[in-house]
Amino acid sequence: MSGRVIVVTSGKGGVGKTTATANIAVALASSGSSVAMIDMDIGLRNLDILMGLENRVVYNLVDVVEEKCKIRQALVKDKRHASLCLLPAAQTRDKTAVNADQMKKLCAELKTMFDFVLVDSPAGIESGFQNAIAGAEEAVVICTPEMSAVRDADRVIGLLEARKEEISQYRLIINRIRPAMVKNNDMMSVNDVLEILSCKLLGVVPEDEDVIISTNKGEPLAGTDNARAGQAYRNIARRLKGEEVSFLDLDSLNGNNGSWFARVVKFFNPVRV
């Protein structure tokens, strides 16, 4: 087996990388793929909590690279999807604990075991970022429709562009969009963001307070029947698998939220992904 290693990254912190990693992983696993998530945000350990797996963590990523255990011993199986696993971050170490070569080796091994390897990266474009992208062939850049996040995403895209030989493609997710604010010109639209960033769009995720509720429950929305952010992540997973999913499909899947999504769709319509 040779899986795809995809790093989930951003310039600015707190824009939704960990949330996206968990949700895309659940959506991919729900549709039959085997998925490993690597939590590279060493020192913070977020992904295990979002997945509700924090009590099952025994070994972590640093233990694996220091050969204190085997990869299989460190992988934590998801509660709901047998084909989904997490390689947790170490809580007590810093971002220098794993270097780029170790990361490459780890990803190469995981690729032989899973269809997808999703790497959740730390904030910023320092060494943590370079290590997180070291083993990846594809990247997903997350940004929010704010000038500071877009500017930082632009820097990341520049860095990814410079690594074209390793990272064959990168695509953008615009997270936390609020259509009513866009309509009132109080928020950048999808097209405003795309005009600044020359990057292919992978998806748009609306602001959805259920994201926060699901985080507290340790159950990513993509695994529930949530029709807003959850559906957006499910569509993103389908696009990653090469399906063409138009934003209009989103509309028809959202019965009660039709009018809400009709407004979203109006903004998305010019963009086909």
Ligand code: ADP
């Ligand atoms: P990062 O990993 O980039 O630091 P997180 O995934 O931890 O970001 O998200 C930061 C915060 O934003 C969290 O509190 C999360 O619940 C919230 N969040 C992320 N995406 C959304 C969304 N689409 N709607 C509402 N809240 C969101």
Ligand code: MG
């Ligand atoms: Mg994070």
